[in-house]
Amino acid sequence: MRVEIKPFSGLNLQELYAVLRLRSEIFVVEQQCIYLDMDGKDTQALHVLGWKGSELCGYCRVFRPGDYFKEASIGRVAVPSQFRGNGYGAQLMEFTIQAIEKEIGDCPIAISAQAYLQRFYEELGFKPEGELYKEDGIPHIRMVLTAQ
Template structure:
């Protein structure tokens, strides 16, 4: 059986429909708060300055990132809140999601330099997408992270 490709939509905060916003926040909470057992403030006041990359399978949101222009979150453009619903990870949608997010950064912000704050256990995943570790590891919300940069 062939994996069904995701359908992507990229929207600014003001263009998100309330049902899209609800699905986005629900997916982030499902993975970052419940699955990873991490109590933190996901609704951080930054969604309104981000572009949102929404990945749908059969009209259901199963993958998501938010992207920021340079000088907003980091000095460089950035991708964050990278999430794929647990039941859909077996299809390797994370690669499609990140490729679409990288394309969105390049198109929206005219840059190929992207910084991320990656969960340390995902270093090799991000390495395959061209990201390289920078600096020392650190704890973010109790989870080991590492800074990573992609330059083209």
């Protein structure tokens, strides 16, 4: 997997289309959740794209501290169904964590994790904080990776 990180203004039209299609495919269609994915925050985010050849096989977005949570944060983590089970999600997250350390500095990283993925994020070092809550009708848990 080839991974790159870009600001919103650095995405070309084909990349932006691939990102929005993937997010819609997973978070709206697959999870049967009707919500507005384009929340107006993409222009503030750094976008992490994982490629297998010309296919987008992983994606997430990153926010600096204070732009979404008080900590740096990662969200919209997505791997298409045909690429799952190959370790791309973990590779994408490891790259993203390292990119945050390089671009932003050694700081805590917060996520709003879907509850069924709690173990996946724990294996990456994230710790749950607080109770489960519903976000767009889906159980989530706040998790934080403390600065090393």
